[in-house]
Amino acid sequence: MDEVTLHIWGMEFNVVALLVAVAVLGGIAGYFISRLRPRKDSSHQPSNPSEDYTAFLEGIHYILANDRDQAIEAFTRAVQINSETIETYVALGNLFRAKGEIDRAIRIRQSILIRQKVDPTTKLQALFDLAMDYKQGGFLQRAAFTFEEVIRRAPKRLDAYVELEALYEATREWQRAYELQREISKLSNTNNQHVLAHLRTEQAKTEMNSGNLDSAKGYLKKALSLDSRCVDAHLHLGEVYWLKNRKKKALSIWRELVRSNSQWAHLVLTRLEEKDGKPADEGRIVNFLENVDGENLDASARLALARCFMQRDLKEKSLAALRLALEMEPDLGEARKMLGDILLEDGDGEDAINEYRELLSHLGPSRKRYRCQKCGWETDKILWKCPACHNWDTVQPRKTSGD
Template structure:
């Protein structure tokens, strides 16, 4: 095929003129695209080790080597290689983006956060949503370790970084719930809806659990009705349908499912729930 033919031509070129660095680079890229990572890596290493090569070319080979390592799944080697690139050129955006992604894959959220901070300074971009995500992940790690005060602080920092970080509100509310501070948990989860109304369905189960603990489910119904009127996404209407069904209000539950399906005709979960209601109703008759 075309790839094999190109590789053959480039190989001949390298044999004829081994000083043509551009040919080495192109050959390495072709090997990588073919999935022959070992050969691609060897070519990058050859370029890096050759004397009298322009520093920029060596730097490009070092970056390509990092990409090869990452594609091969050698994350730690890739990380070390990209870090070497940033030692030579601290403002290399592509290298920093690769470093951040590797830290994310390794679940090293502290370093992912710090790397994104560097990118924000260099590119002058608005990355509050990404920084908040990293802070939430750091908070979840602290929570798993039982470091609840640290987790709480990180979730709050995520919220102050990006007010629409729904995940931060959800996990902060979970902390209060575990401490049996149900009112504070409910208040926090409701803030998630205020911050991002399109995700009002996400805290529904949590709110339901908290109100159940307080032995008062009526507020959850009021909350869902209010959300359905103000926001009206399919997920919220389905959540309201579930609440109404549990309250034995079958007709209104079906009405809410129908609204959900009008908004999202391929909403499988809504279709499934409607089928379950109709089947249960048929059996009762």
């Protein structure tokens, strides 16, 4: 919760909406309904008919003043005077969660869930809130179990599917995440094929880590049938073929990826840098590199290409790739350092010193390599899902001209 919002009924209210939604609907209606209903226990009479409501309003006042402790105190007083206004409990539970007092928040939800006279809608919301409490408290298994119960009771409740899917992504349970994502797509009537493709790709990576290459290949093909532009699926399908010792097929997949989408060429080339070139494959790899050299590559890809050439003792090609990279991006420090190192090794001291001098003049706060096109979050490591805005495929390589 930030300073002006509070989560109630699974939605985010600002303070004004909160005042309307909770105070007016919850407080007044709850209060009057509780008064209209004949009491079984005539000995339990509030000392003052408006006392609980006054305490409730006081709680709202403290929320507006951003004083959670006083708000909790006022709401606690309100429920002590009148224990039947569920809205006050809900507000209290949310305040405890916002304060990080998860145990207390959980106890409040549980107290709502075991009450006899609470209507099913309120109980369902309490169950949802309980799952959110578990999630915030880091009890992910319990949170997942509770969200599963929410969607079992309310099979069309989109927010529960969204929360649960995110949980399964966090716990890397890709199959269930995939199933839920399909439900989300149906319920929200949105096309999220690209997300489904990533979930299948993640499933494939798990299979690859367990050495199940055929199973991984199956998932990657499914991923590409969902979204033929899924870069990560192409990268890993190439990797699967490489591991199966089908280098020609691997290289042709990567070649096609670079040809159709050269902004991702650096990922292919960085991957290739790590490969030990067996003598039998060398001719094929060099041929691949020379082909890629003709593409419209960015500076990062040229640097990776230079490294690949250098590993194969193709020094002239490596130098040419580095110079091109530096023309495109003069402050690409790694390229300048590599160029200086090669020149120094060659005994070309003067040119090497010039490169290092250039390098020093370009030293400054390093620019992150990728940026989310949606929220502007920046990173040096490619992530297919932005950790800030949670969108897939929005993190893209930054252009040299500083976008």
